[in-house]
Amino acid sequence: xxCITYTxxxxxFGPKTVLNGVNLxxxxxxxxxxxxxxxxxKSVMLKCLLGLIEPDEGTITVDGLDTTHMPSRExxxxxxxxxxxxxxxxxxxSMNVWQNVxxxxxxxxxxxxxxxxxxxxxxxxxxLKADTADLNPADLSGGMRKRVALARAIAHNPQIILYDEPTxxxxxxxxxxxxxxxxxxxxxxxATSVVITHDMHTAFxxxxxxxxxxxGKFIAEGTAKEFKSTDNPYVKQFVAGSAQGxxxxxx
Amino acid sequence: xxxxxxxxxxxxVTLQAVGLVGSLSTFAGQAIRNMLIPRTYGQFIxxxxxxxxxxxxxxxxxxxxxGGVLALQSYNGFDNATLAGSQVPKVVALSMLRELGxxxxxxxxxxxxxxxxxxxxxxxxxxxxxxxxxxxxxxxxRYLVVPRIWACxxxxxxxxxxxxxxxxxxxxVVAKHVLHLPAxxxxxxxxxxxxxxxITIGLVKALVFGFIIGLMSTYHGFNTRNGAEGVGRATxxxxxxxxxxxxxxxxxxxxxxx
Numbered sequence: 001x002x003c004i005t006y007t008x009x010x011x012x013f014g015p016k017t018v019l020n021g022v023n024l025x026x027x028x029x030x031x032x033x034x035x036x037x038x039x040x041x042k043s044v045m046l047k048c049l050l051g052l053i054e055p056d057e058g059t060i061t062v063d064g065l066d067t068t069h070m071p072s073r074e075x076x077x078x079x080x081x082x083x084x085x086x087x088x089x090x091x092x093x094s095m096n097v098w099q100n101v102x103x104x105x106x107x108x109x110x111x112x113x114x115x116x117x118x119x120x121x122x123x124x125x126x127x128l129k130a131d132t133a134d135l136n137p138a139d140l141s142g143g144m145r146k147r148v149a150l151a152r153a154i155a156h157n158p159q160i161i162l163y164d165e166p167t168x169x170x171x172x173x174x175x176x177x178x179x180x181x182x183x184x185x186x187x188x189x190x191a192t193s194v195v196i197t198h199d200m201h202t203a204f205x206x207x208x209x210x211x212x213x214x215x216g217k218f219i220a221e222g223t224a225k226e227f228k229s230t231d232n233p234y235v236k237q238f239v240a241g242s243a244q245g246x247x248x249x250x251x
Numbered sequence: 252x253x254x255x256x257x258x259x260x261x262x263x264v265t266l267q268a269v270g271l272v273g274s275l276s277t278f279a280g281q282a283i284r285n286m287l288i289p290r291t292y293g294q295f296i297x298x299x300x301x302x303x304x305x306x307x308x309x310x311x312x313x314x315x316x317x318g319g320v321l322a323l324q325s326y327n328g329f330d331n332a333t334l335a336g337s338q339v340p341k342v343v344a345l346s347m348l349r350e351l352g353x354x355x356x357x358x359x360x361x362x363x364x365x366x367x368x369x370x371x372x373x374x375x376x377x378x379x380x381x382x383x384x385x386x387x388x389x390x391x392x393r394y395l396v397v398p399r400i401w402a403c404x405x406x407x408x409x410x411x412x413x414x415x416x417x418x419x420x421x422x423x424v425v426a427k428h429v430l431h432l433p434a435x436x437x438x439x440x441x442x443x444x445x446x447x448x449x450i451t452i453g454l455v456k457a458l459v460f461g462f463i464i465g466l467m468s469t470y471h472g473f474n475t476r477n478g479a480e481g482v483g484r485a486t487x488x489x490x491x492x493x494x495x496x497x498x499x500x501x502x503x504x505x506x507x508x509x
Contacts, residue, residue, distance in 0.1 A: 050385070087379075092375075093378075103387055103389075156388075
């Protein structure tokens with residue numbers, strides 16, 4: 001069963017077309033990786049899904065519900081379904097770690113003492129000790145920030161978790177720890193996950209299915225195994241990380 | 252391209268100005284609509300403390316010396332000491348209540364609190380913290396913008412009342428100790444000069460100026476783009492637009508009452 005469906009979604013910023021008729025189906029309970037180079041429109045896709053950007057054309061449905069032009073109040077109710085890990089964490093720097101993690105819970109009326117307990121439990125779930133709860137975001141390393149951001153994203157038990165470049169800016173070992181966390185959370189929460197990345201290691205490790213976005217359109221879709229053995233020259237070049245091939249670098 | 256053709260340049264500037272007025276009006280409408288919906292704002296108390304209590308020292312200091320300068324300057328403007336003795340208290344009191352209390356208070360608040368609010372919201376925007384609020388099912392407009400505007404609207408009149416008192420006291424100190432005017436006469440003249448309209452016009456101005464400061468700082472902060480440079484630009488714009496709008500609004504309100 002499809003959880004998220006993009007149908008012919010288009011989005012332009014001025015003369016620049018970013019999404020040029022995107023079609024995608026994400027199955028419920030799957031981890032779907034959206035692969036693509038920098039500036040290929042991956043983040044815009046996620047922002048359209050969340051309603052942060054409105055598409056020019058096309059429809060996006062979540063659990064069969066058309067969310068493309070959803071009114072603000074309805075959208076806020078709908079947001080409870082989602083948990084989002086931002087690329088740089090986007091932790092609230094005016095709050096400490098546990099307040100960040102428990103933010104959504106306290107906003108829904110949970111008492112601070114109870115919310116703190118849940119936050120500590122979520123921090124443990126992402127591999128952080130209870131004593132990190134009172135630290136400030138500025139005191140955290142890059143990997144810890146990602147973990148705290150992940151704990152915040154899952155604190156309200158979302159049905160859909162979105163990961164925006166989860167391993168960007170991390171060393172290879174910390175990146176793999178985050179990949180393991182994505183897998184662990186997937187098996188524990190049974191949520192639908194969408195991971196956007198250009199990190200092949202992450203894509204191959206966490207994906208049930210991979211879609212390759214190029215120039216605002218998906219040009220390939222398959223499992224990690226299929227991507228490794230593909231004949232598609234665009235995908236082959238991207239997987240190999242080669243400057244030579246049909247994809248021209250924008251440097 | 253636009254600078255090469257003067258007509259195109261004028262057109263571009265006009266479009267930009269019309270666009271700004273349009274988006275600012277939409278933002279203001281959204282702000283007023285949300286401000287009128289009754290609900291509890293957890294963010295209001297910290298914002299009111301920041302805007303009100305934390306701004307007290309700078310605003311009272313400014314008011315004290317403004318009152319003192321007014322007394323000095325107006326004293327020198329009168330031909331004889333007797334006339335000065337009776338008129339200086341009136342000049343100080345009316346100038347403070349009707350003009351300098353609200354205007355200087357508002358300009359100081361825009362510089363101190365408005366700039367900080369714009370920088371804070373701008374930083375939250377460029378580091379995706381505002382998007383994060385949204386993904387946590389919290390309306391960022393209601394959570395960030397509305398409490399800040401309410402804090403400015405409600406705190407500035409209180410600050411202005413205190414600034415007026417301290418400004419008049421500043422005039423009194425200078426009149427008594429520098430100009431050697433009779434203290435009792437100064438206080439009596441001040442009291443007899445003040446009418447309820449003087450207080451009303453000052454408070455109406457403070458309410459309007461508070462809204463302008465809150466609106467300009469949140470608008471520019473909330474719509475920040477382009478990283479650290481954008482935050483700097485938003486901060487500057489918040490203060491400049493607030494200051495100019497305050498001065499224009501001051502004239503309009505004064506002309507309405509006079």
